Amino acid sequence: MKKGLLQRLDEGVVIGDGGFVFALEKRGYVKAGPWTPEATVQYPDAVRGLHREFLRAGADVMQAFTFYASDDKLSNRGNKSSAKYTCRGINDAACRLAREVAEEGDGLVAGGLSQTPTYLSGMSKADTQKEFQKQVDVFVENKVDFLIAEYFEHVEEMVWAIEVCRKSGLPVVASMCIGPDGDLHGITAGECAVQMAKAGAHVVGINCHFDPFITLEGLRKMKAALDAAGLKVHLIAQPLAFHTPDAQKQGFIDLPEFPFGLEPRICTRWDMHRYAREAYDLGVRYIGGCCGFEAYHIRAVAEELAKERGKLPAGSEKHEQWAGGLKMHTKPWVRARASRQYWENLCPSSGRPFSAAMSKPDAWGVTAGDSSLKQKTTATTEEELTSLVKPGKVANG
Numbered sequence: 001m002k003k004g005l006l007q008r009l010d011e012g013v014v015i016g017d018g019g020f021v022f023a024l025e026k027r028g029y030v031k032a033g034p035w036t037p038e039a040t041v042q043y044p045d046a047v048r049g050l051h052r053e054f055l056r057a058g059a060d061v062m063q064a065f066t067f068y069a070s071d072d073k074l075s076n077r078g079n080k081s082s083a084k085y086t087c088r089g090i091n092d093a094a095c096r097l098a099r100e101v102a103e104e105g106d107g108l109v110a111g112g113l114s115q116t117p118t119y120l121s122g123m124s125k126a127d128t129q130k131e132f133q134k135q136v137d138v139f140v141e142n143k144v145d146f147l148i149a150e151y152f153e154h155v156e157e158m159v160w161a162i163e164v165c166r167k168s169g170l171p172v173v174a175s176m177c178i179g180p181d182g183d184l185h186g187i188t189a190g191e192c193a194v195q196m197a198k199a200g201a202h203v204v205g206i207n208c209h210f211d212p213f214i215t216l217e218g219l220r221k222m223k224a225a226l227d228a229a230g231l232k233v234h235l236i237a238q239p240l241a242f243h244t245p246d247a248q249k250q251g252f253i254d255l256p257e258f259p260f261g262l263e264p265r266i267c268t269r270w271d272m273h274r275y276a277r278e279a280y281d282l283g284v285r286y287i288g289g290c291c292g293f294e295a296y297h298i299r300a301v302a303e304e305l306a307k308e309r310g311k312l313p314a315g316s317e318k319h320e321q322w323a324g325g326l327k328m329h330t331k332p333w334v335r336a337r338a339s340r341q342y343w344e345n346l347c348p349s350s351g352r353p354f355s356a357a358m359s360k361p362d363a364w365g366v367t368a369g370d371s372s373l374k375q376k377t378t379a380t381t382e383e384e385l386t387s388l389v390k391p392g393k394v395a396n397g
């Protein structure tokens with residue numbers, strides 16, 4: 001009998017998986033823009049393969065690929081996935097694929113919810129919770145091990161999702177895509193954590209939008225508020241694998257490089273050693289990644305915490321600790337780099353002599369209820385597009 005999520009967190013570290021939509025988009029199985037997971041029905045081998053990459057890298061959790069798989073999102077702005085594959089079909093296939101791979105190791109399966117166009121359109125709590133319920137029903141039927149409600153930028157919608165999840169009787173993980181400055185309605189990060197815990201989440205924290213180190217700044221604020229309120233919950237961190245020191249409240253989607261020019265910002269595996277250690281020392285026990293996290297990033301997290309976990313991940317078979325494998329290189333100057341001291345102290349160049357170190361976020365400042373966020377099923381028109389581009393606006397200009 002596998003240990004459940006909460007028992008594992010009470011006993012030690014649970015390692016999460018990485019960023020599915022970003023990784024599958026680069027492999028040609030997800031369309032950037034909608035970012036919806038119809039690939040669970042269209043290309044099951046691709047989804048199964050990515051789960052296997054993260055399992056081999058040391059992930060304890062296979063998050064079913066159900067991100068943005070609410071019915072309203074699957075029929076938003078010209079998306080035909082709901083009509084073609086159905087919300088139930090996509091979520092059901094995702095749960096089966098995650099379970100299949102989880103059974104190849106000691107993995108747990110999580111059913112995932114995320115923010116909805118219904119909420120962004122300013123519609124009611126009942127309408128929003130109806131969208132969540134459609135997914136949770138499928139997760140319960142598939143006997144997932146726990147539920148994760150992630151990628152929420154308004155704590156109001158987050159709490160509505162937690163309420164639906166709690167009715168299942170399963171452990172609930174709640175994770176907001178906010179930074180140290182709090183949510184998009186001006187609620188502080190600490191207050192968001194307190195509201196998530198009071199709504200009944202067993203694990204609370206942050207995912208996406210910000211790099212590992214800004215994410216930990218936000219988690220420090222959450223931890224302080226939870227301690228002050230006497231609330232005992234576990235903490236989760238699943239940040240970006242992109243450096244975002246220039247991001248404001250809206251996170252990386254507000255940067256001109258999002259989503260097709262982020263490569264210069266990618267974190268190294270050595271950044272991930274530092275992230276895992278700092279997260280662990282802060283008391284975070286659910287440590288994973290979001291957009292940009294590939295298997296080698298998760299492997300670095302698992303390697304940094306190998307002593308605490310009492311094991312190395314299978315993928316370390318091909319990765320001696322701290323670049324030890326370079327001792328087998330033919331060139332002596334590369335062999336000279338086979339040390340922790342060398343890589344821990346390297347500050348890598350970007351290789352782009354004309355790159356600015358930082359960009360200017362768009363900072364439109366619109367959020368839930370604004371007319372530009374209203375749900376529409378028809379595709380964006382050319383007129384709408386031209387009205388959106390600010391005259392004379394050039395990327396990081």
Ligand SMILES: N[C@@H](CCSCCCCC(=O)O)C(=O)O
Pocket residue numbers: 018019020021022035063067150151208253290291
């Ligand atoms: N668990 C999910 C989280 C995705 S966070 C997606 C960020 C991009 C969303 C957007 O641009 O609308 C995943 O691994 O893909």
Ligand SMILES: [Zn+2]
Pocket residue numbers: 019207208209290291
């Ligand atoms: Zn993400």
